[in-house]
Amino acid sequence: MSVVILDFGSQFTRLIARRFRELGAYSVILPGSAPLDRILRENPQGIVLSGGPSSVYDEAAPKPAPGVLDLDIPVLGVCYGMQYLAQQAGGDVKRAGKREYGKADLTQYGGQLFEGIQGEFVAWMSHSDSVTQLPEGYEVVAQTEDTPVTAIENRETRRYGVQFHPEVVHTPKGGQLLANFLGICGVTRDWTAEHIIDELVSDVRTQVGDGRVLLAISGGVDSSTLGLLLARAVGEKLTAVFIDHGLLRLGEREQVEAALKPLGVNLVTVDARAEFMAALDGVSDPEQKRKIIGREFIRAFEREARAYGPFDFLAQGTLYPDVIESAGGEGAANIKSHHNVGGLPDDLAFKLVEPFRTLFKDEVREIARLLGLPDHIRMRHPFPGPGLAIRCLGAISEEKLDILRRVDDIFISGLREFGLYDGCSQALAILTPIQSVGVMGDERTYSYTAALRAVTTDDFMTAEWARLPYEFLATMSNRIVNQVHEINRVVYDITGKPPATIEWE
Ligand SMILES: Nc1ncnc2c1ncn2[C@@H]1O[C@H](COP(=O)(O)OP(=O)(O)OP(=O)(O)O)[C@@H](O)[C@H]1O
Numbered sequence: 326m327s328v329v330i331l332d333f334g335s336q337f338t339r340l341i342a343r344r345f346r347e348l349g350a351y352s353v354i355l356p357g358s359a360p361l362d363r364i365l366r367e368n369p370q371g372i373v374l375s376g377g378p379s380s381v382y383d384e385a386a387p388k389p390a391p392g393v394l395d396l397d398i399p400v401l402g403v404c405y406g407m408q409y410l411a412q413q414a415g416g417d418v419k420r421a422g423k424r425e426y427g428k429a430d431l432t433q434y435g436g437q438l439f440e441g442i443q444g445e446f447v448a449w450m451s452h453s454d455s456v457t458q459l460p461e462g463y464e465v466v467a468q469t470e471d472t473p474v475t476a477i478e479n480r481e482t483r484r485y486g487v488q489f490h491p492e493v494v495h496t497p498k499g500g501q502l503l504a505n506f507l508g509i510c511g512v513t514r515d516w517t518a519e520h521i522i523d524e525l526v527s528d529v530r531t532q533v534g535d536g537r538v539l540l541a542i543s544g545g546v547d548s549s550t551l552g553l554l555l556a557r558a559v560g561e562k563l564t565a566v567f568i569d570h571g572l573l574r575l576g577e578r579e580q581v582e583a584a585l586k587p588l589g590v591n592l593v594t595v596d597a598r599a600e601f602m603a604a605l606d607g608v609s610d611p612e613q614k615r616k617i618i619g620r621e622f623i624r625a626f627e628r629e630a631r632a633y634g635p636f637d638f639l640a641q642g643t644l645y646p647d648v649i650e651s652a653g654g655e656g657a658a659n660i661k662s663h664h665n666v667g668g669l670p671d672d673l674a675f676k677l678v679e680p681f682r683t684l685f686k687d688e689v690r691e692i693a694r695l696l697g698l699p700d701h702i703r704m705r706h707p708f709p710g711p712g713l714a715i716r717c718l719g720a721i722s723e724e725k726l727d728i729l730r731r732v733d734d735i736f737i738s739g740l741r742e743f744g745l746y747d748g749c750s751q752a753l754a755i756l757t758p759i760q761s762v763g764v765m766g767d768e769r770t771y772s773y774t775a776a777l778r779a780v781t782t783d784d785f786m787t788a789e790w791a792r793l794p795y796e797f798l799a800t801m802s803n804r805i806v807n808q809v810h811e812i813n814r815v816v817y818d819i820t821g822k823p824p825a826t827i828e829w830e
């Protein structure tokens with residue numbers, strides 16, 4: 326039993342599934358045009374029609390397959406989905422005089438979807454079309470100042486629509502609304518992280534069969550958790566490979582080896598420092614750096630496959646944000662090529678095993694907890710595969726990496742010492758190419774500027790800059806300038822994501 330989410334190209338479709346997972350309900354995302362028999366195979370108790378960039382009155386507007394809306398189960402249309410429901414039932418949709426983007430307050434609401442919800446309701450909007458004429462049998466159950474038809478329902482046919490996005494965190498009471506929809510569908514909410522693990526294990530077994538798997542492991546949360554999952558799924562057929570590309574932090578190689586040993590994975594460490602440094606020599610463009618790193622990772626895995634292989638499969642701890650930022654979503658833009666997705670070379674000879682490809686970091690952490698990953702790995706801040714190369718802006722050199730390593734170590738150790746590490750989701754130091762004038766010991770200096778960045782976030786798709794105490798920042802600035810003589814200026818990044826991203830390249 327499940328809820329089927331039909332995807333019409335919204336950026337947020339995965340978030341609908343994620344909210345259902347949080348509510349303990351199992352859901353499946355299928356393409357908007359999935360045929361009826363494909364949908365029926367999922368035994369749906371309800372259907373969600375997602376948002377999307379099209380307008381329902383466009384010639385080529387995507388539609389659910391014939392028969393889908395004739396099923397006698399509840400249907401919730403979100404944004405484009407609601408507009409489609411309204412149009413299909415005989416209502417009308419037009420480009421509205423007033424578009425709504427961002428937060429809007431519902432001026433009134435009621436009805437089944439809003440049952441039990443009280444007080445103000447902030448709804449996150451992203452639309453330029455509106456339902457201008459209600460179809461027969463429907464009533465309006467919510468309004469905003471600009472949009473008279475913000476939510477609709479037809480109790481008899483159990484068709485519901487919302488113009489806003491209940492699935493995003495900026496609609497704080499959206500979870501309750503989605504829970505109400507699950508209630509209307511009669512969904513039993515017993516889908517847990519244990520179920521997800523069982524399902525992932527069985528999917529991996531089906532995919533891998535008798536094949537052998539090379540696991541790309543970094544000592545980070547995602548690949549370490551994947552190590553435990555794969556050990557359960559394929560056992561002996563697994564070899565974990567950790568690449569030291571010369572872009573790691575101070576002492577990281579030894580720390581990772583020590584941390585992974587007790588997990589019982591069969592670990593091989595590869596020294597590929599010379600290859601990475603040679604390939605990155607003189608390269609300053611961020612995308613080019615990322616592509617080269619993606620390629621060099623694969624070349625290093627291929628070399629190991631010749632030594633320890635053959636391997637049919639390459640397993641990576643890829644998460645959904647890596648995919649969507651690398652333009653892996655329906656119509657999504659390429660923000661940056663993550664080395665493990667957009668940075669992969671075209672001639673990849675391995676088949677990829679990426680069980681976490683649809684999940685977010687906090688969900689992987691929950692899986693990690695159940696699989697018994699120690700907390701010091703589970704709660705570690707993420708560290709990107711391209712490592713210090715994308716934090717040393719412009720062309721890298723051994724000298725610059727060494728400077729950055731020392732700055733990073735002071736900052737991260739400082740966060741731990743002051744008890745601030747766990748309060749941030751990720752912290753990093755950046756070595757900028759800016760040189761500026763300073764005065765130290767009565768001497769003129771002309772040295773580099775280091776930037777510090779710390780953010781808070783759940784899913785790494787959006788983030789706030791962390792409000793670290795001034796005293797702490799002052800101490801960090803002091804220590805860095807005193808201990809790293811190549812730095813004479815320290816700045817703190819006070820930009821969120823969006824508009825910035827977490828890494829600087
Ligand atoms: N040094 C490395 N050696 C081998 N594989 C790596 C290395 N760095 C990254 N990878 C691979 O790339 C994937 C993506 O890296 P990413 O940093 O997003 O995940 P992670 O390192 O597992 O977890 P975290 O996000 O907590 O750092 C990893 O899951 C891993 O499969």
Ligand SMILES: O=c1[nH]c(=O)c2[nH+]cn([C@@H]3O[C@H](COP(=O)(O)O)[C@@H](O)[C@H]3O)c2[nH]1
Pocket residue numbers: 615646650661662663664665707708709710711751785822825826827828829
């Ligand atoms: O393994 C990785 N390979 C990459 O190429 C990569 N680029 C960014 N990141 C990490 O992804 C999260 C979001 O980062 P951005 O806001 O900079 O896009 C943050 O946690 C980043 O550290 C990467 N991780």
Ligand SMILES: NC(=O)CC[C@H](N)C(=O)O
Pocket residue numbers: 335375376377378379380403404405406451452453454455
């Ligand atoms: N986010 C959406 O689903 C948008 C639907 C439609 N394109 C509109 O602008 O109204």
Ligand SMILES: [Mg+2]
Pocket residue numbers: 543545546707708709710
């Ligand atoms: Mg990492």
